[in-house]
Amino acid sequence: xxxxxxxxxxxxxxxxxxxxxxxxxxxxxxxxxxxxxxxxxxxxxxxxxxxxxxxxxxxxxxxxxxxxxxxxxxxxxxxxxxxxxxxxxxxxxxxxxxxxxxxxxxxxxxxxxxxxxxxxxxxxxxxxxxxxxxxxxxxxxxxxxxxxxxxxxxxxxxxxxxxxxxxxxxxxxxxxxxxxxxxxxxxxxxxxxxxxxxxxxxxxxxxxxxxxxxxxxxxxxxxxxxxxxxxxxxxxxxxxxxxxxxxxxxxxxxxxxxxxxxxxxxxxxxxxxxxxxxxxxxxxxxxxxxxxxxxxxxxxxxxxxxxxxxxxxxxxxxxxxxxxxxxxxxxxxxxxxxxxxxxxxx
Amino acid sequence: xxxxxxxxxxxxxxxxxxxxxxxxxxxxxxxxxxxxxxxxxxxxxxxxxxxxxxxxxxxxxxxxxxxxxxxxxxxxxxxxxxxxxxxxxxxxxxxxxxxxxxxxxxxxxxxxxxxxxxxxxxxxxxxxxxxxxxxxxxxxxxxxxxxxxxxxxxxxxxxxxxxxxxxxxxxxxxxxxxxxxxxxxxxxxxxxxxxxxxxxxxxxxxxxxxxxxxxxxxxxxxxxxxxxxxxxxxxxxxxxxxxxxxxxxxxxxxxxxxxxxxxxxxxxxxxxxxxxxxxxxxxxxxxxxxxxxxxxxxxxxxxxxxxxxxxxxxxxxxxxxxxxxxxxxxxxxxxxxxxxxxxxxx
Numbered sequence: 001x002x003x004x005x006x007x008x009x010x011x012x013x014x015x016x017x018x019x020x021x022x023x024x025x026x027x028x029x030x031x032x033x034x035x036x037x038x039x040x041x042x043x044x045x046x047x048x049x050x051x052x053x054x055x056x057x058x059x060x061x062x063x064x065x066x067x068x069x070x071x072x073x074x075x076x077x078x079x080x081x082x083x084x085x086x087x088x089x090x091x092x093x094x095x096x097x098x099x100x101x102x103x104x105x106x107x108x109x110x111x112x113x114x115x116x117x118x119x120x121x122x123x124x125x126x127x128x129x130x131x132x133x134x135x136x137x138x139x140x141x142x143x144x145x146x147x148x149x150x151x152x153x154x155x156x157x158x159x160x161x162x163x164x165x166x167x168x169x170x171x172x173x174x175x176x177x178x179x180x181x182x183x184x185x186x187x188x189x190x191x192x193x194x195x196x197x198x199x200x201x202x203x204x205x206x207x208x209x210x211x212x213x214x215x216x217x218x219x220x221x222x223x224x225x226x227x228x229x230x231x232x233x234x235x236x237x238x239x240x241x242x243x244x245x246x247x248x249x250x251x252x253x254x255x256x257x258x259x260x261x262x263x264x265x266x267x268x269x270x271x272x273x274x275x276x277x278x279x280x281x282x283x284x285x286x287x288x289x290x291x292x293x294x295x296x297x298x299x300x301x302x303x304x305x306x307x308x309x310x311x312x313x314x315x316x317x318x319x320x321x322x323x324x325x326x327x328x329x330x331x332x333x334x335x336x337x338x339x340x341x342x343x344x345x346x
Numbered sequence: 347x348x349x350x351x352x353x354x355x356x357x358x359x360x361x362x363x364x365x366x367x368x369x370x371x372x373x374x375x376x377x378x379x380x381x382x383x384x385x386x387x388x389x390x391x392x393x394x395x396x397x398x399x400x401x402x403x404x405x406x407x408x409x410x411x412x413x414x415x416x417x418x419x420x421x422x423x424x425x426x427x428x429x430x431x432x433x434x435x436x437x438x439x440x441x442x443x444x445x446x447x448x449x450x451x452x453x454x455x456x457x458x459x460x461x462x463x464x465x466x467x468x469x470x471x472x473x474x475x476x477x478x479x480x481x482x483x484x485x486x487x488x489x490x491x492x493x494x495x496x497x498x499x500x501x502x503x504x505x506x507x508x509x510x511x512x513x514x515x516x517x518x519x520x521x522x523x524x525x526x527x528x529x530x531x532x533x534x535x536x537x538x539x540x541x542x543x544x545x546x547x548x549x550x551x552x553x554x555x556x557x558x559x560x561x562x563x564x565x566x567x568x569x570x571x572x573x574x575x576x577x578x579x580x581x582x583x584x585x586x587x588x589x590x591x592x593x594x595x596x597x598x599x600x601x602x603x604x605x606x607x608x609x610x611x612x613x614x615x616x617x618x619x620x621x622x623x624x625x626x627x628x629x630x631x632x633x634x635x636x637x638x639x640x641x642x643x644x645x646x647x648x649x650x651x652x653x654x655x656x657x658x659x660x661x662x663x664x665x666x667x668x669x670x671x672x673x674x675x676x677x678x679x680x681x682x683x684x685x686x687x688x689x690x691x692x
Binding site: 097098101103106108168235250251258259262265266267268269272273274275276277278279280281282283284285286287288289290291 | 443444447449452454514581596597604605608611612613614615618619620621622623624625626627628629630631632633634635636637
């Protein structure tokens with residue numbers, strides 16, 4: 001099956017329309033007619049080759065929502081016409097201890113990324129900037145009614161990436177949670193932590209987006225560009241979710257944690273960070289990392305968002321705006337996620 | 347009250363006999379006739395001025411055991427003749443959230459260290475290399491029968507410093523725990539983790555102390571000097587307790603952790619460490635720090651050791667061997683803790 005897509009032909013080259021091949025629908029596969037695909041910052045890192053040379057052409061996109069168009073003979077969980085989503089992975093070994101525990105993202109044989117990865121049949125995966133995709137049914141999520149389909153797309157990466165650590169480290173009533181950075185991930189972290197019942201503080205470079213932050217559910221908003229912030233908030237938080245991939249002063253942020261507090265990175269800078277162990281020892285603090293979330297947990301997150309009636313805040317764009325959108329993402333000029341209307345793809 | 351002691355008269359100067367003043371026994375105080383005092387590596391760091399200039403003369407010693415000689419009018423918990431101990435702290439504010447939670451070591455006003463600290467009455471604290479000490483009853487522990495008194499001394503620092511993180515991070519049956527370094531702290535970590543029912547692995551620079559490690563309760567013993575170790579044990583452990591204060595390759599040790607595993611430092615190098623955040627994100631790992639333990643937890647640890655009938659492995663020395671013992675500690679030539687017989691002090 002040949003389908004329309006947008007692909008990066010080479011590192012750092014602009015994306016352009018193309019046609020790609022999707023595999024035949026196997027017994028456990030689902031064919032999805034893609035309706036919307038979110039633009040994630042990591043799409044840009046990948047196509048630019050920031051994380052190493054890729055198998056070009058690369059069709060990015062791992063925030064995919066659409067409608068089931070066909071299912072394989074063995075598929076029982078999804079039916080033609082269902083609203084479904086696909087996130088950052090499309091396969092894993094299914095047998096290792098992490099897969100058995102529902103942590104497919106940490107599969108010991110390596111999970112299969114939705115694009116620019118090698119699938120278990122040896123083919124290179126191609127992502128969601130496309131009209132159709134064929135995915136193993138076990139990696140297809142149900143998008144419940146109660147979330148606008150376009151606004152649901154970013155939940156598949158930005159949503160689960162923030163929901164998972166918030167859940168894992170116990171965000172909820174009585175807990176003080178800080179979110180570092182108010183971008184695509186940060187704005188989801190604020191919505192989710194607020195819906196979980198935590199007291200939410202945004203730590204952003206400036207107060208530029210303060211009004212937005214409070215509207216999204218934050219109780220407090222502070223500028224990290226103001227050095228007083230780190231003194232005034234010392235020892236305050238139970239959990240800090242750092243959504244900023246750039247280098248940060250880890251010790252400064254650890255100083256904002258109460259005893260037993262955790263600073264968790266959901267992104268990572270390319271270069272190593274410097275950390276003074278006394279920042280940890282002085283209050284039994286932890287510095288942790290978290291990567292997306294498991295499949296069952298992703299479904300739980302979608303159900304949670306539907307129950308609380310929110311998706312992402314998005315700007316809907318057409319395919320011919322993708323390259324411009326990339327520039328705007330790099331300039332942090334998006335509130336808060338670009339979503340491609342795939343009807344415009346070809 | 348004037349009592350015999352051994353003090354460092356200046357930074358890096360040899361310790362020498364002296365006489366110091368102990369305060370009168372207040373209403374909530376306990377006068378302890380010290381029987382034994384352990385030598386902790388941090389005694390050496392402190393008297394050498396490695397951690398900043400100190401209020402010389404400094405009488406070190408925060409692994410103190412002895413017999414109650416007198417109690418103040420309000421003291422009900424301890425009686426004359428009781429076997430008691432004092433660890434790394436002798437006071438705290440008692441009112442802050444951490445004190446109220448039993449985490450006096452993380453007192454927001456700063457706990458009062460047993461020596462070279464400023465007590466809440468403004469006097470400089472002097473430690474356990476001495477025949478007597480007067481301590482607030484709330485910071486005096488009961489040393490249960492079932493532990494040899496001399497072997498109990500190192501429990502007050504080395505014991506609680508390792509017990510606390512092992513308990514906090516859930517060492518027990520079904521858990522794989524690694525202990526980095528087999529010194530004073532490491533040998534206690536092995537004994538305690540084994541008694542808790544965990545599967546214990548020692549990670550030591552060489553296999554020199556392997557026989558000891560297995561005798562102390564380790565199930566496995568590996569040399570970190572052998573680079574294969576890090577490949578063979580990748581992803582193995584639920585918890586790694588790092589007792590080595592020198593710089594380590596944090597990323598290499600994080601790579602030994604399974605999903606949700608924690609590497610916890612109980613000591614810290616003076617300079618910052620380098621850490622690649624991908625080491626955390628790849629398996630939702632944490633890097634944490636822990637400092638001694640609370641008072642109630644220290645009592646729990648002493649009761650635990652008594653129940654399991656073990657103290658530290660010690661070399662008993664007389665006061666005139668202290669300076670030589672310091673040299674041997676610096677050369678890692680002690681199995682596994684020097685304890686001063688305070689009857690030899692003066």
